[in-house]
Amino acid sequence: MPELTPPTTAVPLSSLLLRADLGLRQVAGPPPDEVLVYWVHTSEMADPVPYLLGGELLLTAGVHFAGGAAGAGEADGSGGSGTGSAVAGGGSGGEYLERYVARTVEAGAAALGFGLAPVHDTTPPALVAACERHGLPLLEVPPRTPFTAVARAVWQAMAEARHRELRRITEAQQGLASAAARPDPVPAVLRQLAHHLDARAVLLDPRGAELYAAGPPVSPEARAALNALAAVVRPDRPGAPASATDAVGGTRLAAYALAGGGPGEGSPVLALAAERREFREQTIAAMAAVLLSLLTGSYRGAGDERRTAALVRLLLGASPDKAVALLTEAADGAGRWTVVHARRRGADTDERAVGELAAALGTALVDAADGTLRALLPEGRGVTARPGWTLGVSEPVPAGSLPTADAQASAALRRAVAHRTALERHRSARSGFASLVAEGEARAYAVARLAPLAGSPALVDTLRAWISLHGSWDRAAVALGVHRNTVRQRIARAAALLDADLDDAEVRADLWFALRYV
Template sequence: MPEPAVPSVPSASPAPPAPPTPPVSLAALLSREDLGLRQIAGPPAADVRVHWAHTSEMSDPYPYLLGGELLLTAGVHVPEAAGSGTYFDDYVARIVEAGGAALGFGLAPVHDTVPRALVAACEAYGLPLVEVPERTTFSGVARAVWQLMARARLAELRRISEAQQGLAAAASRPDPVPSVLRRLAGRLEGRAVLYGPEGTEIAAAGREPGGEVRRALEELARFVTGHASSTATDTVAGTRLAAYALGTGQGFVLGVAAPHRESGDHTIASVAAVLLSLLTGEHQSGTGAGRSSALVRLLLGARREEVAPLLAGGGGEAPRWHVVHARPDTGTPDPVSASALGAALGSPLVDTAEEVVRVLVPVAGSAEPAGTTSTTASSPASPPAPQPGWVLGVSAAVGPAEWPAADVQAARALARARAVRAPLVRHGDRPALADLVPAGEAEAHARALLAPVAAVPALTETLRAWLSLHGSWDRTAVALSVHRNTVRQRIARCAALLETDLDDPDVRMELWFALRDPRPSE
């Protein structure tokens, strides 16, 4: 069987994030009578998926493509003798190499027909070629693409919402586990299986697959119980397979086999996995009581160090923890997705506040939090790993007394991850040159240096983000969710109040050392 895909393992060169809407069929775009588009080369439009539209007159568009584009060009870049050489072959080969979905060629204002050599090259390389009439603007084509994607996204959200409601209703029935499996199998038009700790089939629903697919699904279920990932996928005999380790601590796995994979299917299956985790989990009286006791003691004034062992599921020395801040790639988090993220990271200690989910995750070698085991995706045996569909910021490993500082670290790491478009950024907590200065002296110097701007938290936070991102206005704006002009105004204000030249690297270094500790500006 092919090696199962393990989403939680980051690649050396991560692929660019997908757009916030599902792709659309090129056939749907060609069916728009107002555009008048016509395919003249390449594979059938029904088999082509377009993620976005991009206009370029570069002779080599490769560096500017992310993959999945309908590339639009008027042929301004085409030299006069292009038809007699290899120009079009090289041009089309580069588009295909970049992952372009299709090429749209405009009949105005440079060309009145599509060059024959371009048609031949697209046919040879299997790139769909679309003729764009003179009356149709490229902006009109791009707008139509986004309109179709918005409709597809709305249909996807409606389908997911209906599936969530149906699965929740099934979970409330007298026979909840079989009901959830039946509802899931019906939604995916396939097979849903609950496997026990020994890999045995406990319950199933839906159409029985062939022997090869059944054995492959069993193997995939065993794979997720023996590895760090909580999810794995594979394709066997044209059937899409997926396995989800349930965060119950008992080794249960949800297996899914479907003849096709629609947009949103993974989300629907993940919801079912969360519900089955709750239904198959061990009785929560002990762990629930421990968390309730921890909350009561905190409210009554107990120290975090005293409460942490209760959260860790027992006595013993208080463990060390990571604080994780997370934001979904699209939309805002909901309780179901937040719980699923917590299960994937190996902790039930999840808090959802506005657009950010915070998770308290134990460090390797520490006691595991109540209700978790090493079968979850990023178990306490490994640091938090990237999670599909999320952007994460991870703090240093800290004890309970340092949780507030770690919360700040995780927030800043998340801001940097969003700014640099990385799936995960960790707070760098290692000995450095600044550690040679006694903490008290360093804090006093930082307070004095930052005093002119300390009264305005927005200024210090903007200065900190701007310095951490090497003076990039755009990345700082993304990290702080403000306009780049706002960043420029705040940095100019900082320079004026501090009466210093922020272009001087020595000044930047000294300010960065002062801003490393969250206390001086808080």
């Protein structure tokens, strides 16, 4: 079979033979359980090679066979390519069919289906013999079964197989996420992975020693090959790939370098061995690799001891500045920090999604609550848009100003949600005309101007969002997560308390200036 088969879910040939409504009968070739069909193609071309990708069930009524007689004569060219192909031309009917079957096998077809109507009443014996010699499964399609019915049956079987595959992936992801939350997460994840892949799952340390293993044991030869494959993906080799696959006999092998390592560093490797014909579980294995990358952070020098010490300092009453100093040391001496707020679009922020985003941002300092993830990054780490997420990013601040950066990131996220953009960054208040006024004077004016709203933070937030979105009720409602009628009621209440005409652009500008300082 060619190296590239169609990107579809394979269907066992035996599943088609079990369909009573099709009435298919195998008359030559290997057992159907060993044959996988990826596609269906109907053709009366004399030479099938230019028209097949590989893995097809090729259907033909034998129109191009000589004279329509079973097993006799030469190709008459009807429906043929007309290009002097390898199978067109002289020779006996047996020779013609021998060449046709050989070319069909060369094209990578999975099986040949021969229709008994309207040209042939029986399957040519020479065709049966040729398929038997070349190991090509040959099916008889009865006159009552149109080729479109066979194709439809394959599409239905493929859809059902795909549905089962997606359900299996979902169940595996749920199992892996639950395992990652156990007290012994690493061996629990490996056990779940081995169960769902029916494979041997091994976690190797940076020196190649086995840390944990689960699943059925493999042969010594497969074990040696698995160690050699794991060495290929270790990051101490410059340019090493993130993953690699191999096979030993009937055992399929795969190795994944866990994230975080680099040249000169040590990282664990996830190694898998499965006794099966195909290893198609890359999605499940990749999910496990992400989880194990997060769970084995100590092997990546992630500063766990410093983070623990910082937490202990806070619990024992130390000031935040002293606790953050430890995190600064863990972040290669960075003195300023960026806060990121993130919210998933159209889905819940579950543990798996949090882990994936944390890995993408390159930080273990994350917190997820109320559907919003908050992350702390040392200055210098670039933050870019992430698929499926909406991000708000603060400006870099000293450790003592992290609460301010947290508020900046929160406001930027609200703005990103309202504008339906993937990422928004904090906009400095000290720009434009605002920079012409001393900050102390501006803040004093803001406090006095907004004093009637001092006891109503919801009104302040609503007024800020509504003005920033040019008086749009709907967009303000989206940004605040409330109903548009709630926005209308709050704005009306704020206008009454401030005794302000909010339809006046000058009044809005004045209030916007004040809102930037509270």
